[in-house]
Amino acid sequence: MIQWLQQFNEASVPFILWVQANFQSDGMTAIMRFFSFLGTEYFFLLxxxxxxxTLSKRWGVMTALALVFSSYAAGFIKWTFNIPRPPSPPVQRLWRETSPGFVSGHATTAMGVWGTLAALVRRGWFWVLVGTIIFFIGFSRxxxxxxYPSDVIGGWITGFxxxxxxxxxxxxLEPVVRSWNALVMLAAALAFSLLLLVIFPIDPESPGWPNGSAVQLTGLLFGLLAGLVWDVKSLHFQVDGPWVKRILRFLAGLFILALFYIGPKLLLDALPLQNDLAIQAIRYLRYALVGFVASGLAPWLFQKLSLA
Known part of the structure; x- marks a missing residue:
């Protein structure tokens, strides 16, 4: 399969060059960068x-899980096949990437996240909007x-x-999990996240284990699930209320989320750590904190501030 993909990719280089030769301009590049931004970590943090x-707890939980699992699936395939990206030159690189090419993580998460949300919203106009976003995120890559086109198509299939x-x-699974006590829920969440971390392929370009991208995703998953356990067993956060409260809730939550996203990173950069395993452990905790803040600590704060 790898040999076939590489042959197909080599044959598709002229198509990439044709796209860049016929569509490239400063304005188009800005538009394509915007669509690619819609598939980045920073966009999804918002x-x-x-x-x-502000909208729906169910939609939020499902799209967050879709983000984690589609990103994980894309990374798993990337590091399993380790197929390089288009050669530059002759192809112009207008976006910095360092991981293998197949499959496209942007295309995978676009299909996984936006497709899940569209299935939950169930509105014709939203399907059209989502289809447009998914296509142009893929085309932007x-x-x-x-x-390569195969990276994007493979990503769409994976995300689907x-x-x-x-x-x-x-x-x-939801009613089964809800019947467990909090400690069992937390233990299952931790065990599941660590299992996903252990089975993730090793990055051949970076010595040591585990893979950095897997650490981030599995840490985020555990944090999200831990916060949801708190909500299910105690908080019972509700998103209803006037839109003024919802916007204030969002702004306050973003401030707290930014503190926990940026603060541990600054600490990690400042510590003179040489042990790769220790660095990855702190990274896991950092992303676990981000997930926990989003699903647990921030909703608790909203209740204390009478914003929920």
């Missing part, structure tokens, strides 16, 4: 909390010279599978 804190599996399994 979008996921907004959905969970080709335009920016960081992916993640969305379908999540939408099918979550409703069946």
């Amino acid at each position: 979008a996921m909390p907004f959905i969970y804190w 080709i335009y920016l010279g960081v992916h 599978v993640v969305a379908v599996v999540l939408l099918w399994t979550a409703p069946a």
Whole structure:
């Protein structure tokens, strides 16, 4: 399969060059960068909390899980096949990337997250909007010279599978998990996240274990689930209320989230750590804190401030 993909990728280089030769301009590059931004960690740090804190808890939980699992699936495939990105030159690289190319993480998360949300919203106009976003995020990766068409198509397929599996399994598992006590829930969440971390492929370019991207995702997953345990057993956070409260809730939550996102990173950069395992452990805790703040600590704060 790898040999076939590499042959297909080599044959598709002229198509990438044609796209860049016929569509490239400063304005188009800015537009394509915007669509690629819609698939980045920074965008989802804004979008996921907004959905969970102001629109719908169910939508927020499902899209957050779709983000984690689609990103994990894309990374797992990337490091398993380790297929390089388009050669530069002749292709112009207009976006910085360092990981392998197949599959496109942007295309995977676009299909996984936006597809899951569209299935929950169930509005025709939203399906059209989501389809447009998914297409242009994928196209932007080709335009920016960081992916072959096969990377994007593979990402769309992977994200679709993640969305379908999540939408099918979550409703069946939810009542079972809710019947557990809090300690069992937390233990299961931690064990599941660590299992995903252990089985993730090793980055051949970076010595040591575990893979940094897997550490971030599994830490985020545990933090999200831990916060949800708190909510299910005690907080019972509600998103209803006037929009003035919802916006204030979102702004206050973003401030807290930024503190826990930036603060541990500054601490990690300042510590003279040489042990890779210690660095990765702190990274896991950092992303676990971010997830816990989003799903647990911030909703608790909203209740204390009478914003929920």
